[in-house]
Amino acid sequence: MSKVIVLASGKGGTGKSTVSVGLAVALVKLNKKVLLVDCDSGMRGVDLMLGVEKELVYDVSDAVGGGCDKSAAIYVTRNIYGLYMMPAALSAEDEVSPAVLRQLIEEIKDDYDYILIDSPAGTGSGFEAAAASADSALIVINPEPTSVRGCLNIHRKLTDMGVDDIRLVINRFEPERFRAMNIYRDLDQLIDISQTQLIAIVPEDVRIAAIAQKGNSGRESVPSMAAFVNLAARIEGENPPLAKKILGI
Numbered sequence: 001m002s003k004v005i006v007l008a009s010g011k012g013g014t015g016k017s018t019v020s021v022g023l024a025v026a027l028v029k030l031n032k033k034v035l036l037v038d039c040d041s042g043m044r045g046v047d048l049m050l051g052v053e054k055e056l057v058y059d060v061s062d063a064v065g066g067g068c069d070k071s072a073a074i075y076v077t078r079n080i081y082g083l084y085m086m087p088a089a090l091s092a093e094d095e096v097s098p099a100v101l102r103q104l105i106e107e108i109k110d111d112y113d114y115i116l117i118d119s120p121a122g123t124g125s126g127f128e129a130a131a132a133s134a135d136s137a138l139i140v141i142n143p144e145p146t147s148v149r150g151c152l153n154i155h156r157k158l159t160d161m162g163v164d165d166i167r168l169v170i171n172r173f174e175p176e177r178f179r180a181m182n183i184y185r186d187l188d189q190l191i192d193i194s195q196t197q198l199i200a201i202v203p204e205d206v207r208i209a210a211i212a213q214k215g216n217s218g219r220e221s222v223p224s225m226a227a228f229v230n231l232a233a234r235i236e237g238e239n240p241p242l243a244k245k246i247l248g249i
């Protein structure tokens, strides 16, 4: 059965797109067929991270508006076999509505094991469209109060929308920085305040950023990407150690 997962955050720039792409690649490596839908109209970026930007003709707004066949807006990524992507509209004015995107996802979901939806930040209409067809959600935060507050807002909104399988991804974690900021007693306190069950901790690593920004996702990997592999395994119902244990925090 296919699973639809939205990646969301209250605050912008927490790493939703980077984590979406990392998770998509890790799921494909588990032999899953994955479609990554970029829902960040006007600010799309997943195409660049997967190195398909030059091939794009149609996007999600064409697919729902009848401007093209649905399949014409789905691109095969060449970086890794088994990963497909659907780009967001180039312009924010072409944002799709929750109802039409939900219908599109319903029509295509049986073709994939996983559909990952990369949401824009916040709880606005773009987020509502991204979350409308999701069975579960990953809230991506950075380990600091403004981001944790955003998590509470998004969690509430997701619950109101009927999405109740919600997990927390702490991205860009650096133990020294976390300790030096001296805001939280420990990571457990941050997780308690976020009121969201932890599923992954992704380390701060410039190489994760560089691989994605160069369009090499799926082609290159570095040891810190084990966090994405463990996240994919947990989504698949396995129980690999959380990085929390590995990092000793």
Ligand SMILES: Nc1ncnc2c1ncn2[C@@H]1O[C@H](COP(=O)(O)OP(=O)(O)O)[C@@H](O)[C@H]1O
Pocket (backbone or CB within 6 Å): 009, 012, 013, 014, 015, 016, 017, 018, 019, 045, 171, 172, 173, 202, 203, 204, 205, 206, 207, 208, 209, 210, 212, 213
């Ligand atoms: N684990 C990480 N380590 C280092 N830099 C990261 C990591 N994850 C994301 N980044 C960087 O953080 C910034 C925001 O990431 P992005 O995925 O575009 O966030 P969002 O989609 O939430 O706006 C980018 O510059 C990206 O390269």
Ligand SMILES: [Mg+2]
Pocket (backbone or CB within 6 Å): 016, 017, 018, 040, 045, 118, 119
């Ligand atoms: Mg993004």
